[in-house]
Amino acid sequence: MTAPGETTATTSAGFTPLVDTARLTGVEAESQAAHHLYEHLIGLWAPGVIEAAQDLGAFSALTLGPATAVRLAEILGTDLRATRVLMDGLHAYDVVRRSHSADGQALYTLPPELHDVFSPHGLYSLVGKISHDRKLAWNAWRNLAENVRTGARDATGGERVNQISEEDYTSLVRGINFWAPPIVRTLADALRELGWTTGESARVLDVGCGTGIYSQLLLREFPALTASGLDTERITAIASRQAQELDVADRFEVVVKDFWNDDWGTDIELALFVNIFHLQTPESARELLLKSSKSLAQGGLVAIADHIVDDDDGAGSVQNKFSRLFAASMLATGGGDAYTLHDYDQWLADSELRRVALLDTPMHRVLLARRA
């Protein structure tokens, strides 16, 4: 909360303010604080309108072209007034544009960059995330208190409860591809600074590769690179298809391995872990780094892209805030923790590795390490 008179304005191109805070200046502190808190509490309005529109097929209808509320209500079989209210709500969040047709009716347009985001087949589709929200996240967040009481660990103590079914997981994995472009750009720039050239013929091991989007985009940055994506059979099938889609199938192979028990080889130039470490216990995190250390080629690197809390970066950094809240998200839906840079540095030291870089991306951090 901001104390009266104090101003800590933050900016975000994606943010929709719902309190005109300039008009709170000089108002008593409790009313100000309540306004700020209220703005947090109505956070559920945004997923509410976006997911309702997706449920009704409104975005799919709008990919065919701009439409009025009358036309949308016809297509979707919805109530006219309610359809208008929903579309105006989406417009308030800048998800659709609103102009006027020749006869003065409001005309709603889905911006082109969002067409594929709402399509199940888009590379950066959020359909899997929305589907996960519909099935799990609303109830999980609403009932978070219960998991705070119990700790949400199962009877064996070590493993986190994971409410995500295999099918939802597959869909969810594709649903977070959109994180990859800025992370890969940051990673590629760092690799170049560390001496990688365009002709680098190194081998990347993408551990727990998911759709493989991170190593696949990296292959596009370095045309002589090859990558192996390690994951379960169900997931690697998705990764293979996507490698073809991205024109890197000739340099991307999937490897179905039990990455705890099977050997990783010994010639790895880059061991890549994206959103893997937050799923680990401290013990399994240490084990992953030990296996990495053993399989690295001379001069090879470990790259970890994850929710890494850097306490030295102050409380206010976006990456720290997102990491803290992602931990709460994992507490709600099961699945892991957000570890601190101090944790990582200790695990690295235990595996005779040392950190050589820590880089910010829009919502994550990228940690690079090599043999100490």
Added chain:
Amino acid sequence: MTAPGETTATTSAGFTPLVDTARLTGVEAESQAAHHLYEHLIGLWAPGVIEAAQDLGAFSALTLGPATAVRLAEILGTDLRATRVLMDGLHAYDVVRRSHSADGQALYTLPPELHDVFSPHGLYSLVGKISHDRKLAWNAWRNLAENVRTGARDATGGERVNQISEEDYTSLVRGINFWAPPIVRTLADALRELGWTTGESARVLDVGCGTGIYSQLLLREFPALTASGLDTERITAIASRQAQELDVADRFEVVVKDFWNDDWGTDIELALFVNIFHLQTPESARELLLKSSKSLAQGGLVAIADHIVDDDDGAGSVQNKFSRLFAASMLATGGGDAYTLHDYDQWLADSELRRVALLDTPMHRVLLARRA
């Protein structure tokens, strides 16, 4: 959505950015758009952590003083790790402060201006709003699509479905008192500009007064003013108690009236309607203004504080966005609509009234009118 290269930064002291948008510059448009959309979709994280903490009694515990996660877990009977994750999540949203105790543990503090906000007895308490969220809002927003299909009107066609029980309504009414201070300040300034003096001995009729907070705070601005609060018996009992709490009981009387059928008198200097018009149909809105017009003293004013959409103000104004989304909120939970300034001007003209001012407040607009 912001097009690539375009920057439409907005600021809000209460906002918690979870995407570091500076690091999205130059990234492909679809990934950027997906980041912005994702930030909207995770809007439910904020009510999730805040309401869980309230459910568990964490805020109540913190009003006794700062505490570590260990101490809080003891008091609340919760899991230690999960309690730490929850408190760090609250800290990410700036709801609690985080420092370090002498032995290096994180120490969580509830800022003083939030103590009463989380107390059921605070004047600007949000406990009623939180309770309403817990009971109704989560399910209503999650199932918004269904109301868009049906229009959420009952079988008689005219009345909106109102899912709010009488008890929840009472609690909710107190739960939005916090809106009053900046609105009353704006109204009082406007009245002074229109010639009201400190010694103004006018009579205010607060129609559908709820807790009476608006007319009660106005009585404190104008020491010779008197006010009558009209509402149902259950609600006026709350208003009477609160008038005593605010030391204006000698000038505030409650009037239990059927405000559709009973007479309002004829000597009203200010007919005040706060959050009343959005609950009306166009027909009942017109009727309220007709009754107002008849009961105004010579030179008397009508003041309407509500979600008024001003299309001439552009799509981007916070007040328009909030009005549009409040309409979606009413579609989700039942209860009304957000009307445009054009609607109001027409209703006023039908009652021989004319608008003399339109003023922005943090989340509402205040419209002042008098006889044409």
